[in-house]
Amino acid sequence: MSLRWSSAIDDLDWNALAALYRVAPLGDKRPEGLRTAFTHSMFRFLVYERDVLVGAGRALADGVDCSYICDVAVLPTHQGIGLGRQIVERLVEASRGHRKIILYAVPGKEGFYEKLGFARMSTAMAIFQNQAQALADGYLRPSVQGQGA
Structure with missing residues (x-):
């Protein structure tokens, strides 16, 4: 190839x-x-x-x-x-x-x-255009406050 x-x-x-x-x-x-x-x-x-x-x-x-x-x-x-x-x-x-x-x-x-x-980061944070979808897709962890990010 x-x-x-x-x-x-x-x-x-x-x-x-x-x-x-x-x-x-x-x-x-x-x-x-x-x-x-x-x-x-x-x-x-x-x-x-x-x-x-x-x-x-x-x-x-x-x-x-x-x-x-x-x-x-x-x-x-x-x-x-x-x-x-x-x-x-x-x-x-x-x-x-x-x-x-x-x-x-x-x-x-x-x-x-x-x-x-x-290496995995312990403090990385993100705001996605579609937070709910990012949470559903596994890019975000549920927040302590239950806000999804």
């Missing part, structure tokens, strides 16, 4: 990227939103096989303090061969020098990231 890596987004097919996230499955991400997110990300890696987008990932970073790795996705036909690991490793390497590199995992996938050197 011959893979081509790129960080260029000038000629990226945003619909293909949205389709990748849908089938990975990482949710329904609109092409316009992905264009905004990837444009504003300091680091990004796109992986192609014969001009077909098979993997992607990005990191929001400030260049000094914090790099946040997110949106790592691999086509189901290319999962299980180490491609997701390679994307994360490249994003971690690009983020070296930041005081902290963070991410949050899809519930149930935490062990994958622990094998790559990530």
